[in-house]
Amino acid sequence: xxxxxxxxxxxxxxxxxxxxxxxxxxxxxxxxxxxxxxxxxxxxxxxxxxxxxxxxxxxxxxxxxxxxxxxxxxxxxxxxxxxxxxxxxxxxxxxxxxxxxxxxxxxxxxxxxxxxxxxxxxxxxxxxxxxxxxxxxxxxxxxxxxxxxxxxxxxxxxxxxxxxxxxxxxxxxxxxxxxxxxxxxxxxxxxxxxxxxxxxxxxxxxxxxxxxxxxxxxxxxxxxxxxxxxxxxxxxxxxxxxxxxxxxxxxxxxxxxxxxxxxxxxxxxxxxxxxxxxxxxxxxxxxxxxxxxxxxxxxxxxxxxxxxxxxxxxxxxxxxxxxxxxxxxxxxxxxxxxxxxxxxxxxxxxxxxxxxxxxxxxxxxxxxxxxxxxxxxxxxxxxxxxxxxxxxxxxxxxxxxxxxxxxxxxxxxxxxxxxxxxxxxxxxxxxxxxxxxxxxxxxxxxxxxxxxxxxxxxxxxxxxxxxxxxxxxxxxxxxxxxxxxxxxxxxxxxxxxxxxxxxxxxxxxxxxxxxxxxxxxxxxxxxxxxxxxxxxxxxxxxxxxxxxxxxxxxxxxxxxxxxxxxxxxxxxxxxxxxxxxxxxxxxxxxxxxxxxxxxxxxxxxxxxxxxxxxxxxxxxxxxxxxxxxxxxxxxxxxxxxxxxxxxxxxxxxxxxxxxxxxxxxxxxxxxxxxxxxxxxxxxxxxxxxxxxxxxxxxxxxxxxxx
Ligand code: GLA
Numbered sequence: 001x002x003x004x005x006x007x008x009x010x011x012x013x014x015x016x017x018x019x020x021x022x023x024x025x026x027x028x029x030x031x032x033x034x035x036x037x038x039x040x041x042x043x044x045x046x047x048x049x050x051x052x053x054x055x056x057x058x059x060x061x062x063x064x065x066x067x068x069x070x071x072x073x074x075x076x077x078x079x080x081x082x083x084x085x086x087x088x089x090x091x092x093x094x095x096x097x098x099x100x101x102x103x104x105x106x107x108x109x110x111x112x113x114x115x116x117x118x119x120x121x122x123x124x125x126x127x128x129x130x131x132x133x134x135x136x137x138x139x140x141x142x143x144x145x146x147x148x149x150x151x152x153x154x155x156x157x158x159x160x161x162x163x164x165x166x167x168x169x170x171x172x173x174x175x176x177x178x179x180x181x182x183x184x185x186x187x188x189x190x191x192x193x194x195x196x197x198x199x200x201x202x203x204x205x206x207x208x209x210x211x212x213x214x215x216x217x218x219x220x221x222x223x224x225x226x227x228x229x230x231x232x233x234x235x236x237x238x239x240x241x242x243x244x245x246x247x248x249x250x251x252x253x254x255x256x257x258x259x260x261x262x263x264x265x266x267x268x269x270x271x272x273x274x275x276x277x278x279x280x281x282x283x284x285x286x287x288x289x290x291x292x293x294x295x296x297x298x299x300x301x302x303x304x305x306x307x308x309x310x311x312x313x314x315x316x317x318x319x320x321x322x323x324x325x326x327x328x329x330x331x332x333x334x335x336x337x338x339x340x341x342x343x344x345x346x347x348x349x350x351x352x353x354x355x356x357x358x359x360x361x362x363x364x365x366x367x368x369x370x371x372x373x374x375x376x377x378x379x380x381x382x383x384x385x386x387x388x389x390x391x392x393x394x395x396x397x398x399x400x401x402x403x404x405x406x407x408x409x410x411x412x413x414x415x416x417x418x419x420x421x422x423x424x425x426x427x428x429x430x431x432x433x434x435x436x437x438x439x440x441x442x443x444x445x446x447x448x449x450x451x452x453x454x455x456x457x458x459x460x461x462x463x464x465x466x467x468x469x470x471x472x473x474x475x476x477x478x479x480x481x482x483x484x485x486x487x488x489x490x491x492x493x494x495x496x497x498x499x500x501x502x503x504x505x506x507x508x509x510x511x512x513x514x515x516x517x518x519x520x521x522x523x524x525x526x527x528x529x530x531x532x533x534x535x536x537x538x539x540x541x542x543x544x545x546x547x548x549x550x551x552x553x554x555x556x557x558x559x560x561x562x563x564x565x566x567x568x569x570x571x572x573x574x575x576x577x578x579x580x581x582x583x584x585x586x587x588x589x590x591x592x593x594x595x596x597x598x599x600x601x602x603x604x605x606x607x608x609x610x611x612x613x614x615x616x617x618x619x620x621x622x623x624x625x626x627x628x629x630x631x632x633x634x635x636x637x638x639x640x641x642x643x644x645x646x647x648x649x650x651x652x653x654x655x656x657x658x659x660x661x662x663x664x665x666x667x668x669x670x671x672x673x674x675x676x677x678x679x680x681x682x683x684x685x686x687x688x689x690x691x692x693x694x695x696x697x698x699x700x701x702x703x704x705x706x
Contacts, residue, residue, distance in 0.1 A: 004039045005095065006103055007119070012267070014102075014119065017043065019092040021062035022104050022117060024152050027128065028267065032055045039428060053232060060151045061236050063117050064106070064132060066090060072242055078146040084335055085111035085142070098153050112138035125282040127266050133259045136252035137431040141249070143397045144250040148226070149219075149263040156204040156213055157237060160229045163197035163522060168510035168543045170194050170491035171522040178202070178237065184228040185429070186244055190414075190450025190461045191222060192493045193431050199526055201272065202239055202450050206528040209272045210640065216268070216275040217241060220496035221261035223230030223465035246459035272525055273599045280528040280598060287499045288531070289476075290483055296504075296530050296594055297374055298583050299563025301443070304511065304542050306567055307497040308335035308342055310356045314569070315364055319566035319584060323371035325576055326583035327523065329366045331376035331443055331564075336361065339388075344411045348384045348390030350429040358380050376441030377433070381426050381467065383412045383447065390425075397422040399464065401452040409448030410489075417467035418455040427474060444472075446488040472501035485533065491519070493526070498621075504561055511537025512544040513556035513567055514695055517609050517624050518567070519561065521600060529613065530594035534560025536579060538571075548695060549673070551656050552574060554582030555622050555697040559593060559613065562586045585699075589620050599641065605630035607694075614641055619702040627691035629662075637687030639702070649686060652676075653699040654674030666690040676705055 008030060010537050015026040015034075025046050034042055048058055055070045062069075064076030068087035068164040069391040080550030089530045090106040090113075097103075100123055106115040114135040121128050130149050135663070136142035160176045160183050172354055176183050187196040198221060201207070219225050219241045227241035232490075241263050250258045264282070268274025284285070284292070315332070322330050338353045339346035353665040354361050361377075368375045384397075386408065399416040400406040406413055409445075415422050431438070448695040451461045472484065486498045487506035494505045505527070516534065523532055540547050557563070571579070593613050601610040607630065612621035619639060642648065651674040655666070667688040669675045677687070692698060 001042055003092070004043060005097065006034060006039075007097065007100065007121045008033065009121045009123045009126045012121065014121050014128065015042065016063075016102065016119070017060070018095055018104060018106075019065070020089055021060055021064070021092060021106060023060040023062045029269070037226065047615055061150075061232075061238060063104075063130070063150060063151055064090065064115055065238075072138060073230055073238070074131070074148070074150075075205070076148055076230060076240070077113075077144070077147070077151050079113070079134070079142055079144045080552065081111075081138065081140040081142050085113070085138075088113050089475060090115055111412055112136070113142065114250035121626070122282055122286070124285060125266070125278045127264055127265050127278050127282040129262050129478045131262045133254070133257050133261050134255055135257040138228070138592055139254045142252045144252060144258050145245060146242065147245075147258060147260050148240045149242045149260055149460040150238055151217070151263070151265055152281075153202055153215060153229075153237045153239060155235060155237065157202045157206065157215060159203055159205050161201040161203075163199060165194045165197070166492075167194055167489050167492075168508060169418075169515060169519070170508050171197060171519045177205075178229055178231055179390075180231050181231075181409065182228050184226065186226040188224050188246075189200060190224065190453060190464070191446060191488055192495045192498070193449075194490070194492045196225075198227065198241070198495055200227060200229070200239070201275070201525070204228055205600060207271055208602045209601045211271045214268050214271060214275065215239070216263045216266045216272075216279065216525065218279070218496055219261055219641075220264060221463045221465070222468070222493055222495055222498045225242070226263075243462065246461060249459040249462050261497060265525075271602075275525055276598050276600075279526050283496070283499065283528060283531070284595075285560055287496060288503070289500065290503045295590060298326060298586060299329050299376070299533070299535065299561075300327040301331045301535065301563055301565045302567075303333035303378075304537060304565045305570075306335075308340065310335045310353075312357055312359065312364060317363065317569045318365060318518060319367050319371065319373075321576070323373060325564070325568060325580040326587065327373060327564065329374040329376055329441060331378065331441065332361070332364075332377040334380075336377065347385040347386040347412050348378055348388040348415070348432060350379070350381075353399070361437055369438060372422070374440035375438060376443060377437075377439055378443045378445060379430065380417055380445040380447060381430060381471075382417065384415055385412050394422065394425075399450065399453045399455070399460065401454040402457065404452060407451050409451075412448055414448065414450055414453065414464075415469060416455055416464070418460060418463045423467065424470065427471065428455045430475060431478060434475075439482060441483045441485065443485045443487055444502065446493055469497070471502065476501055491523075494523070503531075506533045507560070510541070510543045511535050511547045512541035512546050513553045514546060515544060516556050516627060517626055521609060521611065524598050524600070527597060528594070529560050532560035533563065534558075535563040536582065538566045539575070549656070549658070550582070551654055551699050552577035552695055554578065554585070555654065555699050556624065556696065558582060558586050558589070558699075559622065592618060592620060600633050601638070604635055608635070610637065617704050621700045622697055623689065623692065623700070624697040625694055628694050629691055632691065634689040636688050636693045637682070638684070638686040639682045642679040642682050642702070644678075644683060646679040647676055647681060647704045648679055649674045649676050649705045651701050652680075653701050655690065655698045656693065658693050662691050662693060702704070
């Protein structure tokens with residue numbers, strides 16, 4: 001008889017048949033623990049028949065599908081020993097269940113390859129984590145071309161939502177029907193990348209924010225990756241994801257192993273919102289590294305305010321103005337170090353520029369601290385410019401392939417972090433900066449893609465990524481008080497693994513509120529608001545040249561880890577008062593925004609975004625109109641998550657004056673301070689809303705009335 005095991009969380013059940021190769025029979029809503037007799041019946045119920053014109057054995061869609069077992073779809077492992085042992089066939093060997101983790105060992109004794117599969121079902125959130133380790137048990141080296149994580153999907157999962165983007169336009173989504181064949185996304189850019197976010201959603205047709213069966217996947221890895229959704233000709237379907245290994249990148253000697261990144265999976269029966277309710281608590285409980293009691297300070301980042309034009313007395317004025325508008329962390333961006341007057345030179349020379357800062361940074365840091373703010377600094381440690389003392393002294397630290405001329409990206413080269421001398425130099429340079437100054441935060445940037453990365457002649461993206469993790473971990477250990485932000489030309493390195501070392505993402509270099517609405521909507525599927533850097537930029541966006549009033553900018557930035565990205569000295573008094581207002585509003589709602597549950601509502605008018613955050617007491621809702629409204633009246637606001645029998649006080653926090661042009665008269669309730677309504681009315685009938693102008697937003701607060 002086949003051996004079957006079961007893992008339960010508070011809300012879900014995983015049933016795995018272990019032999020001949022482990023296969024997931026079920027993962028879904030929690031079932032009562034099955035006794036032995038029930039397990040036999042369960043297996044009988046799920047056992048497949050044999051297909052005509054196929055081989056004469058059933059082929060499981062296992063946790064690591066094998067070509068050698070006649071699994072003609074995408075194999076989990078592709079490896080060989082100098083051309084041999086190329087079609088392994090594994091057999092279940094043993095397993096262990098430790099708390100919420102099922103560990104399974106499988107062997108191919110002919111090819112001398114061992115697999116160790118780990119599945120962890122988080123008890124609270126029901127997020128499932130999967131990883132596999134392959135071990136070479138033979139004296140001949142084993143070349144691993146691919147080791148991917150396979151996850152079977154039920155038949156109703158026939159629509160894929162994938163995420164693509166580019167600089168200043170991260171996290172755009174598209175939907176593809178999944179009937180036959182494969183949908184594939186591959187990232188070879190050497191970082192998580194703007195282009196292909198290592199995540200996807202696969203669900204039943206037309207799954208939406210609020211409705212439908214949907215599975216969310218995230219591969220926790222900051223290097224190259226590939227994932228695919230596949231339908232086999234028998235109709236079975238799967239998602240498969242893993243690191244995209246470059247030729248020769250992983251060659252295992254005897255008893256050496258290669259471990260995949262972790263694939264995190266969540267399932268929802270209530271659309272994308274149900275994934276938010278799983279991924280966000282999971283990240284909060286397991287991945288966030290900052291102290292949950294420390295509020296996320298409001299930032300002022302100097303980049304779009306002054307770029308490379310650093311002058312300490314002017315910065316001192318900026319610091320005073322920042323404090324007046326309520327900023328809590330002041331960050332000096334690029335341009336502070338020796339010879340850094342533009343983006344063509346000086347990366348790698350991590351010494352304060354004495355021409356710009358004759359007194360060093362300390363007097364400014366002192367001023368920042370005296371005004372009750374934290375100080376932060378921009379760095380880009382993984383890089384050097386050809387025009388830098390570091391490159392002139394150590395050209396051999398370049399991460400490149402010998403014999404070819406290395407290509408620059410943003411005028412810079414990548415440093416080989418696997419070179420221990422280079423690693424040590426960089427570490428001591430950063431350690432020095434952090435030891436000499438009172439710094440609470442580093443904006444850690446990474447501004448280019450990696451091309452022909454070789455270490456000792458062999459492909460090195462995996463090694464570089466691991467070395468970066470090692471570097472960050474060492475820095476985290478020696479400076480636990482310093483928070484690191486993961487920035488990569490905006491959102492080029494946002495993933496669950498970098499979160500083990502970083503406390504915030506710089507979501508995008510685009511601060512245009514209209515673009516941000518879409519970027520942040522998709523980011524919020526995977527990450528809670530407190531990780532999402534969201535800044536109010538100048539009225540005229542630096543990346544799109546569009547203009548937006550302060551309310552659209554303010555409401556858009558409100559729902560993240562908020563900041564401002566401008567020069568407050570140069571701004572008008574009315575703009576400054578408005579920044580102050582939105583910063584105060586953010587601080588007022590910050591406890592809710594950074595611990596509550598995020599949601600997004602379905603709208604028949606696709607140019608309307610209705611979203612918010614709620615907890616047991618209150619809900620803050622933003623309605624943003626991205627284009628001319630589809631209809632002359634706005635769809636009422638229905639909030640399904642409220643309690644039916646409670647009374648709620650509803651108030652309009654902000655309604656844009658300009659929108660009054662589109663309406664003769666707004667709904668009467670918006671003229672009142674607050675109205676009190678029943679939860680079941682808001683759930684089932686809906687709150688009437690005024691229409692909005694394109695590119696404007698309103699903010700509504702709903703609070704339980706006692
Ligand atoms: C990148 C970042 C920006 C800014 C610049 C500085 O583009 O994404 O926010 O820090 O580098 O050079």
